[in-house]
Amino acid sequence: MALNYVWIAFFVIAFVFGLFKLVFMGDTEIFKKLVDGTFDSAKSAVMDVAFPLTGTMVFFLGLLNIAEKAGAVRFLARLLNPLMRRIFPEVPDQHPAMGQMVMNFSANLLGLDNAATPFGLKAMDSLQSLNPHKETATNAQIMFLVLHTSGLTIIPLTIIAYRISANSVEPASIFIPCVLGTLVTTLASVVIVGLWQRIKWDAVLFGWIGSAIAAVGLLLYLVNGMTPEAKEIFSKVAGNMLLFVIIVSFVIGGVVKKVNVFDAFIEGAKEGFPVILKIIPYLVGMLVGIRVFRESGALDYVIKGLGWLIEKLGLPTDFVPALPVAIMKPFSGSGARGMMLDVFANPAYGPDSFVGKTASIFQGSADTTFYIIALYFGSVGIKKVRYSIWAGMMADFIGVIAAIIIAYSFFK
Secondary structure, eight states: OHHHHHHHHHHHHHHHHHHHHHHHSOOTTHHHHHHHHHHHHHHHIIIIIIHHHHHHHHHHHHHHHHHHHTTHHHHHHHHHHHHHHHHOTTSOTTSHHHHHHHHHHHHHHTTOHHHHHHHHHHHHHHHHHTOSSTTBOOHHHHHHHHHHHTTOOSOOHHHHHHHHHTTOSSGGGGHHHHHHHHHHHHHHHHHHHHHHHTOOOOHHHHHHHHHHHHHHHHHHHHHHTSOHHHHHHHHHHHHHHHHHHHHHHHHHHHHHTTOOHHHHHHHHHTTHHHHHHHHHHHHHHHHHHHHHHHHTTHHHHHHHHHHHHHHHTTOOOTTGGGHHHHHHTTTOHHHHHHHHHHHHHOTTSOTTSHHHHHHHHHHHSOOOHHHHHHHHHHHTTOOBOTTHHHHHHHHHHHHHHHHHHHHHHHHO
């Protein structure tokens, strides 16, 4: 529903701005620009974004299928179980919901969206079986949802794929920054909801959270101590090397587990084409809406307004052109993706500029809070969501701040 209103707003605002420019500024070319932008962006969404994206999606979905058959999801499930028992104290240890939630988070960590959603819906249904008040969200359901909206992943597959399709010369340079950003958002989710729910903070829970915070802090400290040249080398080498290590690990893991690696790859790769066909309408719709919004001049006013406010606060403004991605993300994944692609396509920026990399980190630092809440709570008939929205939005806001700090640490 939110996406519907946003999309309508793009066209209405573009028309109003266009009419204003025609009547009061004498811009007789404005509606020609809007029409040309409409057809150009529709063509570009398919030819310049979707088609180049196909090969990358096919390859990685094949690779992730190998990982799934080799037991990577089950391994992560066992690894996460001690943490899960502590942040979901109301769920019995052997209850099906616990295993389903662990599998959902594990699949998300690996970027297996197709596997993660069924696990998540099953988990929410199982949690509902423990709910004495069927229309009101329980603490466990809220913790699950807010953690889900943090979008924790160790493989920002789609962002790297979109950067490749935008002709980035260093598409994996945002690999580590994206992981750090989503990790901070996830930690914020656990802390915010955990404090509100007054869960028991024992040594194991402190150990998990403390280790994660220490790892983020240490990496940012080390990167901040580097020269600009060293940062550039580190972001290129570390991200690409880590990504290739993961690729090789999945293949070797499949061999060790006696998986027919190539057949598993082909089976998973076949899912790439349906995925591309599924997202093309969303890409066309959002990129056309954003293009007319930008051609009308409305987006420039939004960016200038944000820049003015941030400058008055005495803060740097280099990241401001990427902020629309962060603002859109909680409401619409497609809208935020369109904003990111618009930054990539803008001749003033591009995917490898500071703005382009910051937009990528914004896109990877959280998930679509309102959509996820509507999907998962709606699937079990929950109407009273209690504090889930403000908790999710607060975690998203912390994620945005973290993404800005990480972008400056790595790329400035």
